[in-house]
Amino acid sequence: MLNEDLKGEIQSAYRQVLEGMDLVPRYGQRLMIAEIARTLAGIETDEAGRRTSDEHVCVLEAGTGTGKTLAYLLAALPVAKARGKRLIISSATVALQEQVLHQDLPALQEHSGLTFGYALAKGRGRYLCVAKLDQVLDGAEADPTLSLFDQALDAGTGDYFQDLARQLADAYGDGSWEGDRDSWPSAIPDADWKRLTTDHRQCTNRRCGHFNACAFFRARRDMDQADVIVANHDLVLSDLALGGGVVLPKPADCIYVFDEGHHLPDKAVGHFTHRFAINGALRWLRTLKKSLTDLQVALGGQPTLSRLLGKLPEAIAALEPRLGEVFSLGHQLAELPDGLPRGSQEESRHHRFALGRVPVALREQASVLTTIFADLSRDLETMADILRESLDPDKQTGLSKEQAEPWLPLMALLHGRAVEGHALWQAMSEEDDPEEPPRARWLTFERVQGDPELTLSASPVSAAQTLARTLWGACHGAVVTSATLTALGRFERLQERAGLANRYRYQRLPSSFDYARAVLSVPLEAVDPGDREAHEQAIIDFVKHLDASEAVLMLFSSRAQMRAVGRSIPKPIAERVLTQDRLPKRELMDRHRKRVDAGQGSIIFGLASFAEGIDLPGDYLTHVVITRLPFAVPDDPVGATLAEWIESNGGNPFMRIAVPDASVKLVQACGRLIRKENDSGRITLLDRRVLTRRYGQALLDSLPPFRREIDGGAA
Structure with missing residues (x-):
């Protein structure tokens, strides 16, 4: 319930913002503030602060000129602070994210009388990895894992890359650059940046010798203290896909505001789409097979690693012929030759399975591949965990930090690819619920660097169920807003696509435009x-x-x-x-x-x-x-x-x-x-x-x- 103290705080902040910024009050803006405040303040909780009511989401169509950014900040922030929750502001575009971060929040902080801190949340891959930068400056060509796998990561050799690395190191060292890719004054090519960043699987967190200087964790520490966190839809969805609470705070501890909310359903579908390129996988499996001797020499002194490395030849031997069979089978199903003709008009084309129904022959192959990739994923995860633990001086694994550290990025990368493979083959082999829309499943035929490639894909046709479960059902409260949320004047299409329940609050706000x-x-x-x-x-x-x-x-x-x-x-x-x-x-x-x-x-x-x-x-x-x-x-x-x-x-x-x-x-x-x-x-x-x-x-x-x-x- 919106008590008088909270109501007075919001009204006072609104008056101060109008006066301080010389703004004219807008009817639609006042309605938006009131609707958000009533919805969020009306959320019922138990003694531990956990939400117990289920009318905790409001969906507001607010046209251009409403002043919706200030409206949702003024209404949601006092409620979030009063409830001990974090306010997550999520947008679909960089332009709006920058506007909120660099214009709206500073203006609110200056003029509203509200006391709060805010921070920008980005994925780990947007930040410099100091450990990798240090390796590059010491001569990354000597990194044994680069010579064994994913040679594309070594694209940044030469004077240009070394000069870039020194510039980044100097700027980060003297504090003139905070270590995120987006704030570097010039564009950094993808191939170069890959050598300078990491992901959640490769990162060793507190075990890293550079942890205290880490750009990502410095940003995380700022975020941990912030009342308002500015993110984007992709980052929120990535966090939910990891289980929630990995990059951002746990959904139960958050009130979300999704600005440009009409983009959320499509982005969610993209996040739960799985893909697997046959020849790409065969290439990395062949590279891994050639590297097994070196891996045994480097890591075979650890008994568990030696045993699991010894299992890899059998897994590779089982995978290679089956993937080759799938490549041929895919062309047969699409009635294509094994290789697309060079210069053909069909250098990239789809073959979709009607109603997502995979033919029996392919489904049988997918079922076997699901099992093989499940075992491979578990083994690679165990090996990566051992290497990660070996970096901790308090853990006795039988490997020194110096032995383990160079090999963790490779093992984490292999684990990630195996997990992606398992997810795709599982999606290809599973039967769909006959009461629900089927998953879309298709083959894509194209040329990659002149060679034929077959990519298998599986995607939900709607993210409604996933969003209903992982977002709306898990969060403390949420606001969805945009200038275009209704279709034909109604909210039904958005509800269907985004998994929004009928019991939530919906309103179209009047425009200030003539x-x-x-x-x-x-x-x-x-x-x-x-x-x-x-x-x-x-x-x-x-x-x-x-x-x-x-x-x-x-x-x-x-x-x-x-x-x-x-x-x-x-x-x-x-x-x-x-x-x-x-x-x-x-x-x-x-x-x-x-x-x-x-x-x-x-x-x-x-x-x-x-x-x-x-x-x-x-x-x-x-x-x-x-x-x-x-x-x-x-x-x-x-x-x-x-x-x-x-x-x-x-x-x-x-x-x-x-x-x-x-x-x-x-x-x-x-x-x-x-x-x-x-x-x-x-x-x-x-x-x-x-x-x-x-x-x-x-x-x-x-x-x-x-x-x-x-x-x-x-x-």
Whole structure:
């Protein structure tokens, strides 16, 4: 319950922020603060502070201009501190993460009267490993594990890499750099950074001689003291996949705020997808086989290690022929030759199993491989644990630290690959619950460095159950917010995808914008895209008649059509066009702004990614042209499997998935125009289906209340 003291603290902080930052109170912002505070303060707990109620999540659609970041910070932070919980702010994009970290939290700290500390959370792989840096400076070429495995890690040899390592060491040593990759002033190539960082399997934690100087654990110590932790969806999901409480605090001790929450379901699906490349695995198994003698010489003095190393030849001998059989079987199932022809149009293609049902022959192979990889994973984990314990002076393993330390990264890397293999083969061999959507399972045929490769993949078609169990069911409380959470004006699609229960609190907050300042137009020139040539010509004709002084964002659903239109427009107009695939995004946006500042017209040609995250307020964008309704074609294996399952159960995947998802994307695309309270302009939709198909009116009704001009007349 929101008691008077807590209510007074939130209200006082809000008044001080408004006064200190010279802000105008917004109705939607006040509603958002109240809804979050009521939800989180209403969470019931037992004597130990554990949550006992199940209405602990609120889902709030808050459009651009609501001021939602300050709203959720002002409402959630006092409640979290009062409950002794940590506030995790998670975003989908680096831009929002940096805004929260460098603008919103410092402003709140300065003006609200609230006392709190905050820190940024990143994965271990974003930080320098001081032990590895030390090895490089001492001459990493001598590291025996590099000569045995994963030669790609040795890509950074030469004067450039050594010079980079010295620069990093100097900057970290004098405190001018905190050791995270993202804050280094120039980009560090992936191959070089791999040699300078580590992961949770390779890291030796407190056993490392450089523990007190470790960049990651320094950041962790700051995080352990923070009331607010700024993270991203990927890091939160990675932590949940590890069981929760590994990188971030335990979910039960956290209140989460997921900003840009509409991205969470897709990101979650990606985190629980398993892949296995056959020839890639055969290569590392062959390399391991060649290295067994050296491993026995280096580590065979330890009895358990000697015994487990002695088992590896048998495991490799069992795996190699079976993986070769799977490679051939995969090509037979897809009716392809064993190798894709060089220069073929099919250098990368999928073969999806209908309803995720793996053929019997492949499932039998997967079942055997599951057992082999399970045993291999256990043995490699045991070996890695022994090497890790050997670094502890209080543990007597029969190996010295000097013997064990060089080999731990290799053994941890092998263990990780074996675990990934076991997860994939298990997913391929298991039967799906007939009452639930099946997993998508497919084969991918491609060329890797000129050689044919077969990759097997398995993915849930929805992360709803996983999120319901590991996140919503485990956390103390949560807020999900975004400008676009509803589809066709309802929350059902998000609930279905994200595993959000009906009992949670849902609300669409009113916008502070006057949408009547913008016009939504469906002109006479709008054509049904089913007639591709007529639709393309209609776009070309429309571009020819754009006002020469306009600042335009034209959104295409097809790269081929975008390029075709670009080739067909007259040169004077083409000179005003900036095309997404010809310039880096930042440079394109800079050129566009400079043209507008100079009083010139500018037209951006962009694809779907430009329908979200583009912020061009005021005169920088006065006209958004949507060439086609943003329907996604469910041709990816995950989307196609889900659509197939819905249809097999008598449903209509187009109406259940495609139309609601298109509604969200259409709202996002239209949202590029009105970014500030005084913005105005025009949105033109060049797709006649919005007027001729039965779903068209529902799509129009889901949009903000723009003034409408349909077929050239007011509506």
